[in-house]
Amino acid sequence: MQTVWVFHGEEARFASAVFAAEADGLAWAARHGVSGLLAEYPVGDGCYDVAVREGRFRSSREHHGTPGHVAGFGPGLRHVHIRDGAP
Template identity: 70%
Template sequence: MLARNARRNTLTVPTPNNPDPHDAAASTVWVLHGSNARFASGVFRSRADGLAWAERHRLSGTLSAYPVGVGCYDQAVAAGSFRRQCGASAGR
């Protein structure tokens, strides 16, 4: 769940190291995108599970953590990894 800080006009996004204290059900999943794969290869409850599965199937790719219930766009903006361009998100 995103939490808005009215004083700073910012969003707080739960991350694996900073879970949302207002959402007891907040969790993280690990998504494996295999090299050259069009879709995700698998979704796992832990990093270790994802790495073990990829090794067992001899896959390479990217294993990333995602908080459940938070859009990647919102997470990137809140974390400062991405900045909106003027007018680019006017329709959102």
């Protein structure tokens, strides 16, 4: 599965950067001293679909799988919390 790394700043409405590799995202975050989340996302599929397919998420509540739930589903892959440019 091909993935990318997306940086989403604290309290930001939109993501601010996308990287092919985690190391590139960490270097960028350090260079700019940013705080937020650097998360791995699948390319060509939704996070919800990948998590269900891989058995990392099972629907257990009525709202699971609804449009709002799918749209707000977190990456579920690897992620790094960053504060002032440092993991």
